[in-house]
Amino acid sequence: MGKQRNQPGKRPLRTRISGVSKQAAERAGKGKRKPIMSSESVTGALDARRITTQTLQDLKRAGVPIAMLTAYDYTSARILDAAGVDVLLVGDSASNVMAGYETTLPITLDQMIYHARSVIRAVRRALVVVDLPFGSYQGNSKEALVSAVRVMKEAGAHAVKMEGGEPALEAVQRITDAGIPVMGHLGLTPQSIYRFGTYRVRAQDTEEADTIRRDAQLLEEAGCFGLVLEKIPADLARDVSGALSIPVIGIGAGVHCDGQVLVTHDLLGLNTDFNPRFVRRYAHLEETITEAVQHYVQDVRTRAFPSGEESY
Numbered sequence: 001m002g003k004q005r006n007q008p009g010k011r012p013l014r015t016r017i018s019g020v021s022k023q024a025a026e027r028a029g030k031g032k033r034k035p036i037m038s039s040e041s042v043t044g045a046l047d048a049r050r051i052t053t054q055t056l057q058d059l060k061r062a063g064v065p066i067a068m069l070t071a072y073d074y075t076s077a078r079i080l081d082a083a084g085v086d087v088l089l090v091g092d093s094a095s096n097v098m099a100g101y102e103t104t105l106p107i108t109l110d111q112m113i114y115h116a117r118s119v120i121r122a123v124r125r126a127l128v129v130v131d132l133p134f135g136s137y138q139g140n141s142k143e144a145l146v147s148a149v150r151v152m153k154e155a156g157a158h159a160v161k162m163e164g165g166e167p168a169l170e171a172v173q174r175i176t177d178a179g180i181p182v183m184g185h186l187g188l189t190p191q192s193i194y195r196f197g198t199y200r201v202r203a204q205d206t207e208e209a210d211t212i213r214r215d216a217q218l219l220e221e222a223g224c225f226g227l228v229l230e231k232i233p234a235d236l237a238r239d240v241s242g243a244l245s246i247p248v249i250g251i252g253a254g255v256h257c258d259g260q261v262l263v264t265h266d267l268l269g270l271n272t273d274f275n276p277r278f279v280r281r282y283a284h285l286e287e288t289i290t291e292a293v294q295h296y297v298q299d300v301r302t303r304a305f306p307s308g309e310e311s312y
């Protein structure tokens, strides 16, 4: 089975939401629903408070796009949170980008809790959502609830994310009934990569597109507070975002979603051999780090480091 990340050779702002201009917020609005509050009142209020599932709902209603990124460690989470990211996802993509596995399948619940604790310690404002890893919720809904409770109690997470539609519904319902916010995830769900057998765009045929529409509706009815749509056609994502009242966050799902998520390592240019169309690189940190480290090695070799001022 081919892998998407970590495949050698093949692949592998400071923009506070309050900084969004009224015009930009209005442009972002799709005119689907009448806002219950203006984008200005939503964005102004965001400075002062923590992001909650209710804030995300308000942002959707006001037509203000939600910014979500992955985080797996204290230092990065501190920077991302201070930079104004609304939602930090402790994604099971940690399996790829932190641990170097081919897929997201190997990461364990204990490892996810370790990452989540580090992120939670850093965050002052963002909502922290933690992926339930493969094998921790598919067995039955009781097992799923036990996993979700562990993430909430042991890591101090604010919400969990689970992949899948109808087959995951009973578990989603049980977890939300216990008072734990759940984010759904449909489309190219990486925990099912061996069933898909490919990382190609999902739902290009009517049957799969209709399944996604139906599953999205069912997840909302089961109590999900949000939904990630991964690597599906933009028109389908637009329809789903318009049909649901909960926020829909896209990754490779076009501009019409209620928000966007990327893997932070991709956005920062730390994965230069991973180049799907949906990744925009906002920095080239692999180059920056390489140059800095080469410079350091050279300084050590030539005794240019440390200087007298850097010595005691």
Ligand code: KIV
Binding pocket: 070, 089, 090, 091, 092, 093, 094, 131, 228, 230, 251, 261, 262, 263
């Ligand atoms: O684990 C992850 O990083 C994710 C995002 C790609 C949505 O689930």
